[in-house]
Amino acid sequence: MEKKLFGTDGVRGVANVHPMTTEIAMQLGRAVAYLFKGSDKRRRIVIGKDTRLSGYMIENAMAAGICSMGVDVQLVGPLPTPGIAFITNSMRADAGVVISASHNAYQDNGIKFFTHSGLKLPDEMELKLEKLLFSEELDLLRPTADEVGRAFRIDDATGRYIVFLKNSFPRDLDLRGLRIVLDCANGAAYKVAPAVLEELGAEVITLGVNPNGTNINAGCGSLYPQVMAAAVREYRADVGIALDGDADRVIFVDEHGAEVDGDHIMAICATQLLKDNALAKNTLVATVMSNMGLDIALRNAGGKVVKTGVGDRYVTEEMLRNGYK
Numbered sequence: 001m002e003k004k005l006f007g008t009d010g011v012r013g014v015a016n017v018h019p020m021t022t023e024i025a026m027q028l029g030r031a032v033a034y035l036f037k038g039s040d041k042r043r044r045i046v047i048g049k050d051t052r053l054s055g056y057m058i059e060n061a062m063a064a065g066i067c068s069m070g071v072d073v074q075l076v077g078p079l080p081t082p083g084i085a086f087i088t089n090s091m092r093a094d095a096g097v098v099i100s101a102s103h104n105a106y107q108d109n110g111i112k113f114f115t116h117s118g119l120k121l122p123d124e125m126e127l128k129l130e131k132l133l134f135s136e137e138l139d140l141l142r143p144t145a146d147e148v149g150r151a152f153r154i155d156d157a158t159g160r161y162i163v164f165l166k167n168s169f170p171r172d173l174d175l176r177g178l179r180i181v182l183d184c185a186n187g188a189a190y191k192v193a194p195a196v197l198e199e200l201g202a203e204v205i206t207l208g209v210n211p212n213g214t215n216i217n218a219g220c221g222s223l224y225p226q227v228m229a230a231a232v233r234e235y236r237a238d239v240g241i242a243l244d245g246d247a248d249r250v251i252f253v254d255e256h257g258a259e260v261d262g263d264h265i266m267a268i269c270a271t272q273l274l275k276d277n278a279l280a281k282n283t284l285v286a287t288v289m290s291n292m293g294l295d296i297a298l299r300n301a302g303g304k305v306v307k308t309g310v311g312d313r314y315v316t317e318e319m320l321r322n323g324y325k
Contacts, residue, residue, distance in 0.1 A: 005133070006126040008311040010112025012101050015054035020109050022061035024133075029065025029097075031132040032113055033149070034141065035125065036094040037071055046091065048076040048084035048157070049099035050188040050246045053213035054109045058099050062111070067149030069141065076157035078211075080188045080247035083161040085118035090160065092116070100188065100246040103223055106214045120313040158191055165196045176201035179237040183207040183228040185221025187245035205235050217244065222251040229257035248312075263294045271301040279303060283324045285315050 005011045005019050011028070013020040037043050045066050049055040055078075063073045071094075076087055081098050088096030096114035104110075113121045113129075121129075132138055143149075180202045184190040190209040197204045207228060208220040217223055222244040232240040232253055240253040252260040260268075266284060273279035282303040286294060287310050295305045306324070308314040319325040 003123070003126060003130060005130055009102065009120075010098070010110050012104070012108065012110035014107055015052070015058070015109040020054075020058070020111075022057055025058045025061035025111065026065035026068075027133050027138070028111060028129065029062040030069050030138050031065075031129045032095055032097065033066040033069035033071040034132060034138060035128060036116075037069060038094075043071045043094045044074055044091075045071055046074045046076060046084060046088045046093045046096040046154075047099065048079045048081075048087070048097070048188075050101075051078050051186060051190070051211035051213065051216050052099075052101070052106050052109055052245075054107075055099050058109055058111070062097060062099065063151050067151060068143070069138075069149065070143035070147045071149045073149060073151040075151060075153045077153070078188045078190075079157055079161060080192060080243075081112075082248060083157070083188075083192065085114050086161055086164055087154070087157050088114050088116065089118035090164070091154075098246065102246050102248065103185075103217055103221070103244040106216045106218065119316055122313070122317065162192055162195050162199070165192070166199060169200060174201040178239070179203045179205065179235065181205045181207065181228050181231045181235060181237045181240040183221055183225075183231075183240075183242040184209050184247070185217050185223075185243055185245050186211040186215045187217065187221065187243065187247060189243050189247035193241075193243060193247065205231060205237060207231060221245065222249055225251040225253060225259055229253045229259065233257045263290050266290070267294055267297040270298055270303060274298075274301050274303050280319075280324045281322075283322075285318050285324050287311070287315060 011019055049059055066073050084096050084098050094116050098112045101108035101110040182204050184193050186208045194204050194206050222242045225242045228240040228242040238255050242251045270284040284298055284305050286307055288307050298305050308318045
């Protein structure tokens with residue numbers, strides 16, 4: 001069965017135009033609640049989003065659909081996609097929802113889902129959601145009275161994620177003495193990213209940290225790394241970092257403003273892990289979009305590269321399936 005709505009990273013399109021309508025969002029909410037609902041306990045689903053204007057209507061529609069199936073909703077507001085995966089897992093929720101169109105312009109939006117462990121849904125589960133969406137099965141399931149779900153706002157989600165990120169940094173290191181230019185694309189990381197770097201001791205020069213609902217990814221962030229690179233040169237910074245709207249992709253530049261692309265970043269990290277004997281099975285998992293130079297670099301360092309289809313879920317699945325994590 002071929003998927004009709006889901007692409008490589010959830011459902012995406014122009015907000016308020018099929019398939020990114022409130023009607024579809026509500027039905028997807030009902031479908032995901034049904035998929036993860038159990039009879040043994042009250043279930044909970046986390047919903048987070050980026051800073052797009054349309055996020056409000058889609059969030060409310062999604063929450064209404066979930067609650068209508070007798071499942072509770074935990075709303076975390078704007079938070080990076082990896083942060084919503086973290087919150088879903090750390091709060092022991094049954095599933096997570098991200099409302100974002102990533103690097104797309106503000107008029108677009110999207111919906112993607114996480115399992116309770118913070119991993120994206122496999123293809124077979126997305127197919128189940130679509131089957132439920134286009135069938136009449138859900139119409140027969142309508143809890144009433146005190147069996148309907150409730151919605152709660154989690155006010156400290158940003159703080160929890162900041163603490164988690166800081167704790168992932170080596171305890172014997174800090175960022176004191178470093179000047180960093182950080183472009184948050186007026187997106188979901190506009191609070192989290194500066195806070196983490198500053199609390200680790202860096203001097204942070206921020207760009208793209210004033211979202212207004214319509215300026216996400218607009219002439220800023222990882223789509224326009226030249227803006228960040230120019231600021232690195234202007235302020236004589238040590239490094240530049242540019243994120244996209246939901247902060248699940250990044251572009252770096254060095255102290256000269258020269259771009260360091262994804263393959264270079266993976267090569268740097270993987271070769272260091274090899275030196276530290278910390279790369280599982282001496283293997284780096286990447287997608288087919290990575291070039292042969294990465295393979296050669298890892299081979300010369302004593303490792304290897306395994307490639308998957310395009311999509312971070314396929315990378316994660318490969319790592320888990322073969323013990324590369």
